[in-house]
Amino acid sequence: MKKAIDSIMPSSSAGMSRIDGRLKVTGAAKYSAEYTPAGLTYGVLVGSTITKGSITSIDTKAAGQAPGVLAVITHLNAPKVPGDQPEGGKPVPPKGAFKVFYDDKIYYNGQPIALVIADTFERALFGASLVKAQYHTDKHITNLPDNRSNGFPPRGEGTYKRGTEDAWKAAPFKVEQEYIVPTVTHNPMELHAIIANWDADNKLSVWDKTQGVKGTQEDLAHLFKLPVENVQVHSQFVGGAFGSALRTWPHEVAAIIGAKVVKKPVKLVLSRADMFTSVGYRPFTWQKIAIGATADGKLTGITHEAAGQTSSYENFTEGPTGVSQNLYACPNVNTKYHLVALDIATPTWMRGPGEATGSFALESALDELSYSLKLDPVELRLRNYAEKDPESGKPFSSKFLNEAYQLGADHIGWSERKQEPASVKKDGWLVGYGMAGGMFGAYRSGATIRAKMNTDGSLLLQSAVSDIGPGTGTAMVLIASEQMGIPAEKIRFEMGDSSLPNAPTQGGSATTASVGSAVYQACADLKEKFQKLIGNGGTDKPDYAKVLKEHNLPSLEVVTETGGGNGMEKYAMNSWSVHFVKVLVNPATGVVKIDKVACVADSGHIISPKTARSQVVGGAIGGIGMALMEESIIDHRYGRYINNNFADYHVPVNADIPQIDALFVNKPDPIINPMGAKGMAEIALIGMAAAVANAVYNASGKRVRDLPITPDKVMA
Amino acid sequence: MKQFQYVRPATQQGVLDVINKPGTKIIAGGTNLVDLMKRGVTAPDKLVDINQLPLKTIAATKTGLHIGALALNSVVSENAVVADKHPLLAMALKAGASPQLRNMATVGGNMMQRTRCGYFYDVTMPCNKRAPGTGCGAIEGINRMHAIFGASPQCIAVHPSDMCVALAALDATVIVAGKKGERRLPFTEFHRLPGDHPELDNHLAKDELITGVEIPDNNFAKNSYYLKIRDRQSYAFALVSVAAALDIENGTIKDARLAMGGVAHKPWRLFDAEKSLIGKKATEENFEHAAQLAMRGAKGYGNNSFKLKLAPATIAEALKHAAGLV
Numbered sequence A: 001m002k003k004a005i006d007s008i009m010p011s012s013s014a015g016m017s018r019i020d021g022r023l024k025v026t027g028a029a030k031y032s033a034e035y036t037p038a039g040l041t042y043g044v045l046v047g048s049t050i051t052k053g054s055i056t057s058i059d060t061k062a063a064g065q066a067p068g069v070l071a072v073i074t075h076l077n078a079p080k081v082p083g084d085q086p087e088g089g090k091p092v093p094p095k096g097a098f099k100v101f102y103d104d105k106i107y108y109n110g111q112p113i114a115l116v117i118a119d120t121f122e123r124a125l126f127g128a129s130l131v132k133a134q135y136h137t138d139k140h141i142t143n144l145p146d147n148r149s150n151g152f153p154p155r156g157e158g159t160y161k162r163g164t165e166d167a168w169k170a171a172p173f174k175v176e177q178e179y180i181v182p183t184v185t186h187n188p189m190e191l192h193a194i195i196a197n198w199d200a201d202n203k204l205s206v207w208d209k210t211q212g213v214k215g216t217q218e219d220l221a222h223l224f225k226l227p228v229e230n231v232q233v234h235s236q237f238v239g240g241a242f243g244s245a246l247r248t249w250p251h252e253v254a255a256i257i258g259a260k261v262v263k264k265p266v267k268l269v270l271s272r273a274d275m276f277t278s279v280g281y282r283p284f285t286w287q288k289i290a291i292g293a294t295a296d297g298k299l300t301g302i303t304h305e306a307a308g309q310t311s312s313y314e315n316f317t318e319g320p321t322g323v324s325q326n327l328y329a330c331p332n333v334n335t336k337y338h339l340v341a342l343d344i345a346t347p348t349w350m351r352g353p354g355e356a357t358g359s360f361a362l363e364s365a366l367d368e369l370s371y372s373l374k375l376d377p378v379e380l381r382l383r384n385y386a387e388k389d390p391e392s393g394k395p396f397s398s399k400f401l402n403e404a405y406q407l408g409a410d411h412i413g414w415s416e417r418k419q420e421p422a423s424v425k426k427d428g429w430l431v432g433y434g435m436a437g438g439m440f441g442a443y444r445s446g447a448t449i450r451a452k453m454n455t456d457g458s459l460l461l462q463s464a465v466s467d468i469g470p471g472t473g474t475a476m477v478l479i480a481s482e483q484m485g486i487p488a489e490k491i492r493f494e495m496g497d498s499s500l501p502n503a504p505t506q507g508g509s510a511t512t513a514s515v516g517s518a519v520y521q522a523c524a525d526l527k528e529k530f531q532k533l534i535g536n537g538g539t540d541k542p543d544y545a546k547v548l549k550e551h552n553l554p555s556l557e558v559v560t561e562t563g564g565g566n567g568m569e570k571y572a573m574n575s576w577s578v579h580f581v582k583v584l585v586n587p588a589t590g591v592v593k594i595d596k597v598a599c600v601a602d603s604g605h606i607i608s609p610k611t612a613r614s615q616v617v618g619g620a621i622g623g624i625g626m627a628l629m630e631e632s633i634i635d636h637r638y639g640r641y642i643n644n645n646f647a648d649y650h651v652p653v654n655a656d657i658p659q660i661d662a663l664f665v666n667k668p669d670p671i672i673n674p675m676g677a678k679g680m681a682e683i684a685l686i687g688m689a690a691a692v693a694n695a696v697y698n699a700s701g702k703r704v705r706d707l708p709i710t711p712d713k714v715m716a
Numbered sequence B: 001m002k003q004f005q006y007v008r009p010a011t012q013q014g015v016l017d018v019i020n021k022p023g024t025k026i027i028a029g030g031t032n033l034v035d036l037m038k039r040g041v042t043a044p045d046k047l048v049d050i051n052q053l054p055l056k057t058i059a060a061t062k063t064g065l066h067i068g069a070l071a072l073n074s075v076v077s078e079n080a081v082v083a084d085k086h087p088l089l090a091m092a093l094k095a096g097a098s099p100q101l102r103n104m105a106t107v108g109g110n111m112m113q114r115t116r117c118g119y120f121y122d123v124t125m126p127c128n129k130r131a132p133g134t135g136c137g138a139i140e141g142i143n144r145m146h147a148i149f150g151a152s153p154q155c156i157a158v159h160p161s162d163m164c165v166a167l168a169a170l171d172a173t174v175i176v177a178g179k180k181g182e183r184r185l186p187f188t189e190f191h192r193l194p195g196d197h198p199e200l201d202n203h204l205a206k207d208e209l210i211t212g213v214e215i216p217d218n219n220f221a222k223n224s225y226y227l228k229i230r231d232r233q234s235y236a237f238a239l240v241s242v243a244a245a246l247d248i249e250n251g252t253i254k255d256a257r258l259a260m261g262g263v264a265h266k267p268w269r270l271f272d273a274e275k276s277l278i279g280k281k282a283t284e285e286n287f288e289h290a291a292q293l294a295m296r297g298a299k300g301y302g303n304n305s306f307k308l309k310l311a312p313a314t315i316a317e318a319l320k321h322a323a324g325l326v
């Protein structure tokens, strides 16, 4: 049953802690790699040591004879993956990035060429070290800046134009600059892991790190030509995934092939080094922005060009120029987006995909413009405030970004900021302030919830949705608690298993809007069922346990499906954010210290304040990492990453992070869903890198346009 | 990981009896060695765990302070005598690694830790230090972290330690036990430059064991500073670090010690710069002059050329901190 939903949810109970917090901090929460089915074996992948070419021979003899080794699988002996095989004589596109162990082709350095399975992890690791391949090597390219001219427009996303092309050129005030966002690798604390087991010849179970058990189930059923219900995907806890687990990757397929060969469960955990080549990353992107403005700061034209890297075997697009189309009311905008195919693994979405990259360029350029106009950067943004969607002309379902600017400015002490760069010094450090904003589409898709009230008054909610960390379960429990009028402790939310009712993959900041709407409606349906039992005149929130007992019922259950995307035809729907940053810059050594951060989210009504705060703080930290230190470096002579470990690839540590104030406009969106809640995950990061770069400029007079902002780029 | 034997001798003699056999390696805290084994950079047949040996003491001697080779980095950094007499050492230790690592890492292991050069760590890459004769990947490659002093065409790796920079500045002595008895060598002569043999990091013989270090008494406690510049505020190796120790009387520098980390194959003592400071006033100008002197002979290799500017800036900053000017 699909239902239209139109009421607005009142403010929900504040301050509840994460429902699975205790499980997580005590180690009781079980992650995919922690299951121990009987007969468990261990797989280790062997990666290609060349970047492009083909395998001419592969010696697996020593590995095969090593102690404890059960199997060595390569393209020469791997059982065929039915979904990878040609159909009617025609090759089919791969489901998992590329077809692992399918043929002798090498697309990138580190590509899996063999899987060694042994009775212990250590023995598998040793076995893997003994596999030796010979290659035919072709010339590779892994460097985007040198190969930008070989770019091509991706289908449907190449160019955009509104108004006059390159209108910025005629403006009295203008900025034209190039910006670089380097490759930033997915490095959640939990490594990607899978345990695969064939329960029968045509029945597969996996414990897998995934952002969507249903999506994984479908992919695997397709690949191994199994009925969907014969594939079970378990992913109860996910130790962080910011886009890396949105799709099926070759290592997952490899483990399943391995389990088929050894006829035992196979556990495959990627190493930290594997993470750099196996599960996508934010692609290296070159951008050029040109903005023109009138003397009073009205934008007259934006031209935004971007070239992002992709692999040689797939086109990954993320629309980095989109932000220039929508963020400001500018009559003339033209954008151009190219992909450059390189001999590297395919990139993927990473928190704030596209927008995070695009906003670094746009919001940096706007800051540069503010200095040439001698205009406060907040004021410049207010003068170009979009009251309706500049692209479609549709009204926004809600937009309180102006309030967000005010909140953030007040919190950071924006009035202390001096327009003149490098003009404030305290205790030997230069002091500066910067700000930048971001936006992300507010999406919603269909979801199903099973809600069951038991005679002890406890409520069970079930959904296949994953919780990659934001506290989805917590938010769902809060919605149900409010709707049913029962305490949160009485509610259990079961998730992360393909046997549960359908839910979308967790991504695009859409889970609360999608699954939350289903929870909301399931509660309404359940209450209606109770109403029918009680008959007319009963209260809306009766003593459920009592009613069940009176009617001699063991439980009462509903399964409710809600639809997605409502309102999209009439309204433009977005979440908005603005980040304010205060930095200290050492004038001699170029060291940048973040002194204070205030992030404001306009993401509608806040359902779970505590986990919402954590999300914003986490996003801001991700943004600080992007701004100051994260960069995966390839030695282009070899096509190999040189810093693929946690000693050399830096993510922020506690010492890098000051107190971060997470602030919310907290006004419901009347259109998107009955809770009035919009997405939060992406906007928490989008704009952060530019805010830091802008603050560094204000402090030091150094404009860094190629991330990350390391001391060498800032130093005098 | 290759299978290996593991022994834990109870006595120093027991250790000395086994360590000179080929394929044998000492293990102390294991924080460096085990990583290298996992990456296949080293693959010993036998590990000799020395943690049974009584080499943990930190004690004053007639002439200085003796620190056992097995004293933990965390313990040394928090020791009251160290804090009182050699705060420079405590500061350097605390600037290194993370608390968890410092709780395992030993003084001897810290001295013997290998370079963090990415080409050294990746067994598919050329590296003369790991596999002599294969070439240097870094010299024309990614060398942001690499040496600007004393490098050779064979190798531009740096010694990554912070502790060693302080010990080099403080004129420490290394005490070594071997089959023939004890040997003492100045800390500044313990590590070596790469030359034509980058596979050798130092002058410790294969059959020798570090038993401790000794720091002579000095007058630097009041005016010492360790300044480490890195890509994040904690838990990162130095781009450049400086250990600065001054003996100042009435605004005049009586004696000075300076050493740098992150710039050479060994902790890099700045003898000329030290000399230039003696008898001078503790002023920003004099510090900047000393910093310039220290840069003689420096050479950048591309990615790391920024160090030619960062190093003198860091020296001057460290001296200012040591002198209490900031």
Ligand SMILES: Cc1cc2nc3c(=O)[nH]c(=O)nc-3n(C[C@H](O)[C@H](O)[C@H](O)COP(=O)(O)OP(=O)(O)OC[C@H]3O[C@@H](n4cnc5c(N)ncnc54)[C@H](O)[C@@H]3O)c2cc1C
Binding pocket: A646, A647, B025, B026, B027, B028, B029, B030, B031, B032, B033, B034, B035, B050, B069, B070, B073, B095, B096, B097, B098, B101, B104, B105, B106, B107, B108, B109, B110, B111, B112, B113, B160, B161, B162, B163, B208, B209, B210, B211, B235, B236, B237, B238
């Ligand atoms: C992620 C990471 C970050 C780090 N960051 C820093 C940093 O910022 N600054 C810094 O200074 N260090 C840093 N370190 C390195 C750390 O200080 C060293 O790993 C540690 O000091 C090594 O000591 P250990 O006792 O664990 O040595 P082990 O790993 O046990 O041994 C290292 C080597 O020393 C030899 N050895 C050990 N003891 C003796 C002895 N008594 N006589 C002769 N040979 C001996 C061993 O044979 C081996 O070759 C970092 C390490 C890691 C993993």
